[in-house]
Amino acid sequence: MLSIKSESSADRPKSPAQKLIKAAFTGAGPVNRRSLLVDFAIYNAVLAGCTLIGLLFRSLGFSDATIISVYILGVLVSAVLVTSYISNIIVSFEAMIVFNFFFTQPLFTLHAYDAEYPVTFVVMLIVSFISTTVAARLKAIAVQSDATYARTKLLFDTASRLHMLSDYHEILNTTGVQLAKLMNKPVCIYDMMKGPEQYLLFAPGESSARELPTDAKILGPVKWVCRFNEEAGSGTDRFPSSTMRFLPVSSNEHVYAVVGYDPESADDERPVADKPSQFDRGLIVSILGECSMALEMEKIRREKEEEVLRRKNEKLRADLLRAISHDLxxxxxxxxxxxxxxxxxxxxxxxxxxxxxxxxxxxxxxxxxxxxxxxxxxxxxxDGSLQLHTKLELVDDIIAEALLHIDRRSSEYTIINEPCEETLLVDVDGRLIVQVLINLINNAIRYTPPGTTIRISSTGMVDCAKITVSDDGPGIPDDEKEQVFAMFYSGSGKVTDSKRSLGLGLALCRSIVRAHGCEIMLDDNMPHGCIFSFTLPMKEVTLHD
Structure with missing residues (x-):
C-alpha cells in the first residue's frame, strides 16, 4: 500500500483557509503588482459610488451616522471584491479620509473642528477593520469550500472512471490525467511492466501522455521505490536532494507503477486556494489507492481469462488425444x-x-x-502460425482442383458443378480454399446415402464471390446447427463409411474462411438436405493496352 511520511505540525503545509485567515491578521498574502492595481481600481470605484450616495443623502438631510454606514457598507463590498488584505487596510483608511474630506466641517479639507470627530473616525476605522477581517475569513471559508468540493468531485469522478476501465494502460492514462488536473502541474508515471527506462508525461489540460526516456539521475529513486514500496524523493528521508517526489502505486506488495511530480513547481502567482495543500496530498493518495485497486482488479481479471483459456486448451488437447487414439x-x-x-x-x-x-x-x-x-x-x-499466401485465383479453377481430390466414393453420388456465367476472380490462398471445398464435399458424401445429388455452384456478388455446396440428404437437426462448426463436434448423423469423424473438417473450414475476412453459413435445403455456403473477397482486374 502507499506509504506517506509523517510531518511535524511546524513543517506541515497549511491549508488554503489557514493561509487566508493568517493573512487577515498578519498582513501576509499573495500580493503582486497586477492584483494591487486591479484592487486599487475596484475599491476607488466603490468609494466613489459611496461618496456620490453620501452627497445625495446629505442633500436630503440624512445624518452623518447614515453616511458613515454607507462607507462601512462600501468597505464590506470592497473586502469581498479585492484579492489582498493590504487593499482592505488601504480602503479602510481611505474611506475615513474621504468621509472627513467631503462630510466634516470644514468641508474639502482634512481638518475637523468638532471634538467628537476624532472618536468617530477611530470607531469608523475599527468597524471597517473588523468588517474586512470577517469578510476575508468568510471569503476564505467559501473559497476553501469550493476547492474542497472541486477536489472531492475530482476524486469521485476518478474513482468512477477507473472502475469502468479494464485495460491496464487506460487505467494508468486516466490516473495521470486526473492527477495533473488536480495538482495543475506535470505528472510522470513510470510503468513497471515496461520498465523505468521510459515514462509517461501528463501535462495539465491534456488528455494523452508523451512517452519520454528517463533521466539517469531519476532511475535510482524510481527503482528504489519499486523495490521497497515506499515514498522517496523531495521531502523524504530517501533521496531528499531530488527535486521530485515519488509515490508507489501498489497492491499486496506488488508495485505496478511509480508516480513522480515536483512538489515545488506550482505557480506562486495562483490564488492560495488553488495551490497544493495537505488536503490535496490526501486526495493524491486516495487517487493512487483507487488506481491500485483498479490495476489489481485488472490483474485478477486477466489471470482468470488466462486460466479459462489454459483450461480450454487443456480440454481441447485431451479431446484431441482421446479422439485420435479412438479413431486411428x-x-x-x-x-x-x-x-x-x-x-x-x-x-x-x-x-x-x-x-x-x-x-x-x-x-x-x-x-x-x-x-x-x-x-x-x-x-x-x-497457435497463430498460419500464413495466408493470397493471389488472384479463378473460382472455376479452385472448384475443379477440389473435385480432383475428393473421396473415391464420389462415383456413387451425383455431383453437379454449376459454374457462374461470369468470370470470378478472388484474392485468396488457393491451396486452403481447395481444402475447404474438399472438406465440404467429403462431408456431404460421408453423411448422405449413395445416390444423393451434391451441387457445387458459384455466384458473383457486389464485392465478393459466393460458393455453395448443397445436398438433398437427410439434413442436420436444428438443435445441432449451432455446434456443427465447433471443434471436435461430429454430430449425431449416421456415417456411410463406418469411420467416426474427429469433428475437425467444418471447424477448419470456418477458420480458413474467417482468416480471409469472410464467413461460412449453414442453411436448410428444401425439402431436405443442407446448404453450406461461404464468401470470398473478389477483386477486379484492370487491363491496360
Missing part, C-alpha cells in the same frame, strides 16, 4: 489386417478379393492422410 485404431487395424492377409494368403485369393483388399488399404490410408492434414492445419490456426 479402426483404419490402422484394417490396414494391418488386410496387409497381413495379403502377405500370408495373397496367392490363395482371387483377383477380385485382392483388388478389394488393396482398395480398403488405399481408402484407409487416404482417410489417415486427410486426418493428418486437418490436424496440422488446425494446429497452425490455433
Amino acid at each position: 485404431r479402426t483404419p490402422l487395424t484394417s490396414i494391418s489386417g488386410n496387409a497381413s492377409n495379403l502377405l500370408t494368403s495373397g496367392a490363395e485369393f482371387d483377383e477380385e478379393m485382392r483388388h478389394r483388399l488393396y482398395s480398403d488399404i488405399y481408402d484407409d490410408s487416404v482417410w489417415l492422410i486427410s486426418l493428418v492434414e486437418n490436424l496440422l492445419a488446425v494446429s497452425r490456426i490455433e
